[in-house]
Amino acid sequence: MEKRYKGLSIFEFQKMYPTDRECYKYLAEMKWKNGFICKKYGHIHYCKGIKEFDRQCTKCRRLESPTAGTLFHQIKFPILKAFYIVYDVSTSKNGISSCELSRKLELRQKTCWLFKQKVMKAMESSQNFPMVGKVEVDETYVGGQDDKALGRNEGKKKIMVVGIERGAKGVARWYGRVVETASKVNLGGFMRDHISSDAEVKTDYWSGYKGMETHFPKMTREKSGKKGENFKQMHRVIMMFKAWLRGTHHSVMNLQPYINEYTYRFNRHKMGENIFENLVQRMVAKPPYPYKDFIY
Ligand SMILES: [Zn+2]
Missing domain, CATH: 3.30.420.10 (Ribonuclease H-like superfamily/Ribonuclease H)
Structure with missing residues (x-):
């Protein structure tokens, strides 16, 4: 078996996220944990949207999905597979290449590579915890x-x-x-x-x-x-x-994102089971990172 940080095992992970539905539910909880705020006018009242976890502003009728405005924005493959990528990137001791992800998840290698760049974006240091001592x-x-x-x-x-x-x-x-x-x-x-x-x-x-x-x-x-x-x-x-x-x-060529990825895992190896949740939270908190921003 691959070496992993202790914490959320693959079995626990699969139990928590058996289908796309649980992933969307989790993202919605994360995104609106401090309440709903309509992105357009800042309204706070909402009702259910068309899809189960979408929300609609009751005043201006604006619809919002749990992934909108996050690093999961306009994802073109099942969200469950995206969760697997975040899980693997955050918990494998040495990370995981897009080739391996492609084989494991039956996605194109390019698709995995592109999405992994977004995960790596979320691994950037917040600079909120400067080194001491x-x-x-x-x-x-x-x-x-x-x-x-x-x-x-x-x-x-x-x-x-x-x-x-x-x-x-x-x-x-x-x-x-x-x-x-x-x-x-x-x-x-x-x-x-x-x-x-x-x-x-x-x-x-x-x-x-x-x-x-x-x-x-x-x-x-x-x-x-x-x-x-x-x-x-x-x-x-x-x-x-x-x-x-x-x-x-x-x-x-593209060294900085790899430094970010490596140090993110290194600096959190004591975090154990929260490392996956921490990374999903960061992905929800970060604005979209469209492909045109990193494909030259
Ligand atoms: Zn509104």
């Missing part, structure tokens, strides 16, 4: 010389800034961002978005980190050492991420 920041190249398999097709290296939060047992959380250059503006932007200003931040002596003490007064700097021995955990995290990327995706 002992934090380390470093940059690394992805693709190019170091990662021949990854860079082969594009021949382009990408720079990724990485921040890790150290916990009692290794790395508690981490975030990463693709940047054009390792400049002060780019590094500082990432650090301010993801690190609390009173964290004990450690960086190396790269000039891009110079002067960052004004925002992070507890910041210290240390030589990274010959093989990065002063940033051991950092390099372990980076190595594991690169190995995953190489094994699953073979391309650095």
Whole structure:
């Protein structure tokens, strides 16, 4: 059996969501948990729509489905299969490729790939929980010389800034961002978005980190050492991420969504059974992500 996080097992999942109906019911509960608000004029009174879980504004007669205005917007295949994709992406320890999803769910690979991009959109960091305590920041190249398999097709290296939060047992959380250059503006932007200003931040002596003490007064700097021995955990995290990327995706073209996907799961591995629900909630809360926004 595939390795999964403990929590909602596939059997429990199947029991909770046996048909499309339970999925729509769950989405409607999520979407309107704080009451109905008509999207057009903000009216709050509704009656049942044509389909079971649709709602209709009693004042302006506007109809709304549970999926409208969410990342499930205008989905062209059964919602139950979409739930399976969210389940698999959130609970498989190493994620799942669109090829595997296609085989399991009898959908076209392209359909799975496209929908998975939407799931990955929901995995973006909210930046609401900055890293605290002992934090380390470093940059690394992805693709190019170091990662021949990854860079082969594009021949382009990408720079990724990485921040890790150290916990009692290794790395508690981490975030990463693709940047054009390792400049002060780019590094500082990432650090301010993801690190609390009173964290004990450690960086190396790269000039891009110079002067960052004004925002992070507890910041210290240390030589990274010959093989990065002063940033051991950092390099372990980076190595594991690169190995995953190489094994699953073979391309650095669209790197940021994969960083988001990987860190989302990594940062929540303690969440267990709520990870699936958390991701569905995020998908309901996010606006639609039409294909034209990510197909070039
Ligand atoms: Zn209305």
